[in-house]
Amino acid sequence: MKSSHFKIYLTLLFCIASFTQYASGSTQHSQPSDSVSDTTTDRLTPFERRQLKYRQRWDNLIPKYTKAQFAGGMGLISVGPGWEYGKNRQWETDLLFGIIPKHSSKKARVTMTLKQNFTLWNLPLKGNFSVDPLSTGIYVNTVFGGEFWNRNPDKYPKGYYWFSTRMRIHAFVGQRLRFTIPSERRRYSTYITAFYELSTCDLYIIQAVRNSYLKPKDYLRLSFGLKFNFF
Amino acid sequence: MGKNLFLSIITAFIFSSCDMLECHPYDVNISGERGITHKNIGLIESATAGHTSLRFAMISDTQGWYDDTEDAVKAINKEEGLDFVLHGGDLSDYGMPKEFTMQRDILNKLNVPYLCVIGNHDCLGTGKEAYSAVFGPTNFAFTAGNVRFICLNTNALEYDYAEPIPDFGFMQRELSEIPPEVQKTVLLMHVKPFEMVFNNNVAHAFEAYVNEFPAVQFCLYGHEHKFQADDLFDDGVIYYQCPNIARRQYLIFTINDDNTHQYEIKSF
Numbered sequence: 454m455k456s457s458h459f460k461i462y463l464t465l466l467f468c469i470a471s472f473t474q475y476a477s478g479s480t481q482h483s484q485p486s487d488s489v490s491d492t493t494t495d496r497l498t499p500f501e502r503r504q505l506k507y508r509q510r511w512d513n514l515i516p517k518y519t520k521a522q523f524a525g526g527m528g529l530i531s532v533g534p535g536w537e538y539g540k541n542r543q544w545e546t547d548l549l550f551g552i553i554p555k556h557s558s559k560k561a562r563v564t565m566t567l568k569q570n571f572t573l574w575n576l577p578l579k580g581n582f583s584v585d586p587l588s589t590g591i592y593v594n595t596v597f598g599g600e601f602w603n604r605n606p607d608k609y610p611k612g613y614y615w616f617s618t619r620m621r622i623h624a625f626v627g628q629r630l631r632f633t634i635p636s637e638r639r640r641y642s643t644y645i646t647a648f649y650e651l652s653t654c655d656l657y658i659i660q661a662v663r664n665s666y667l668k669p670k671d672y673l674r675l676s677f678g679l680k681f682n683f684f
Numbered sequence: 685m686g687k688n689l690f691l692s693i694i695t696a697f698i699f700s701s702c703d704m705l706e707c708h709p710y711d712v713n714i715s716g717e718r719g720i721t722h723k724n725i726g727l728i729e730s731a732t733a734g735h736t737s738l739r740f741a742m743i744s745d746t747q748g749w750y751d752d753t754e755d756a757v758k759a760i761n762k763e764e765g766l767d768f769v770l771h772g773g774d775l776s777d778y779g780m781p782k783e784f785t786m787q788r789d790i791l792n793k794l795n796v797p798y799l800c801v802i803g804n805h806d807c808l809g810t811g812k813e814a815y816s817a818v819f820g821p822t823n824f825a826f827t828a829g830n831v832r833f834i835c836l837n838t839n840a841l842e843y844d845y846a847e848p849i850p851d852f853g854f855m856q857r858e859l860s861e862i863p864p865e866v867q868k869t870v871l872l873m874h875v876k877p878f879e880m881v882f883n884n885n886v887a888h889a890f891e892a893y894v895n896e897f898p899a900v901q902f903c904l905y906g907h908e909h910k911f912q913a914d915d916l917f918d919d920g921v922i923y924y925q926c927p928n929i930a931r932r933q934y935l936i937f938t939i940n941d942d943n944t945h946q947y948e949i950k951s952f
Contacts, residue, residue, distance in 0.1 A: 657709070664751045
């Protein structure tokens with residue numbers, strides 16, 4: 454069960470990587486290196502050129518940023534790398550690992566989240582600030598621990614419980630504020646983005662649709678985060 | 685004035701957003717009241733001490749039906765002379781802590797104390813831990829008047845034989861410590877014997893233990909979402925099933941001082 458999960462995640466990551474290459478081909482690689490590579494690649498043998506291509510392709514797998522998110526159904530704190538792509542870097546994919554504290558449970562738990570973000574537009578503000586008035590997306594969260602399952606364990610008759618206790622699908626909308634660090638003062642980041650999100654998950658939606666008893670505070674979840682761009 | 689209004693809006697927002705900051709739907713971070721079972725047993729025992737007749741309501745399987753549960757609470761609050769309310773388990777659909785706290789908040793509006801046994805859905809994910817935090821132990825007993833109520837976890841399928849379900853050790857201890865005022869017994873569980881979730885290898889052993897208790901009046905259960913009254917073991921002990929709350933029904937039981945009892949099916 455678990456290994457099949459990882460396969461899905463890895464496949465998705467490779468899809469993202471190859472997509473990243475096509476999307477960012479015009480912006481990231483060609484511009485600064487064209488003048489150099491035109492002359493240098495001419496001198497390369499076909500095999501060396503293949504090697505270069507191969508390296509460039511794998512380079513796309515290098516995460517572009519690190520994101521940390523507080524709450525939102527993915528742990529008290531979850532941290533992980535991410536990739537951004539698209540003409541205006543409007544698409545983002547995060548792979549986040551989070552910790553659920555023990556609280557009244559027997560143990561703390563680890564979760565993993567694959568998050569797909571889409572930022573609609575970016576508005577420049579004064580100075581080095583800019584704002585993303587609307588970002589949205591979905592994320593899939595999986596929680597580790599023997600008590601959670603995706604499909605009913607064999608002890609149950611087929612389809613006894615229709616849902617997965619391990620995997621949750623969340624949807625969110627949010628806003629972001631971005632601060633671009635002046636190039637002379639850059640140490641670890643090119644820019645830092647602070648954001649908040651309102652999210653809900655599949656099972657909360659089902660209960661909210663069926664019951665007027667549930668108010669927004671019962672099915673909407675708030676979270677905050679920071680994104681540190683390295684590229 | 686405007687500043688005060690602004691401040692109160694901000695505080696209200698911060699307080700509601702605290703609940704909205706959630707680590708995970710299965711994070712057992714319980715807000716609000718805990719230990720309901722212990723508290724309500726105290727209330728029931730002191731209010732019914734010395735009584736020789738009882739009247740109580742039963743609801744069951746309220747999972748995911750918050751609106752219907754709210755209506756049931758309103759209807760039950762109009763009943764006269766109730767001593768307490770029993771819940772036959774399955775407060776939650778998915779075992780998420782939020783489900784338990786929402787159900788608790790609805791049931792807390794009952795005019796009389798209530799007690800809930802654990803259902804099979806309540807065992808999913810971190811549900812067992814959430815149930816224990818909000819309500820208490822999954823096996824418990826209390827005395828109402830001269831009747832001992834034995835409330836049992838019978839969801840054997842959810843425990844993989846890692847814990848004894850039903851717990852004969854608990855039943856044995858209860859048998860050895862029957863309070864002197866007790867003359868009758870009622871048993872409450874979520875799943876009845878012979879249902880798939882029950883440990884049917886010990887169904888007849890269970891019957892033997894049940895019949896050890898003084899003057900067993902009847903057994904109560906839920907789980908199958910319909911009303912039923914059967915003499916399951918042909919031993920004269922009737923097992924009454926309480927319908928799920930979506931059927932918009934609850935049961936009223938009256939235990940008289942002459943060893944008889946009546947039940948009513950109430951619709952709302």
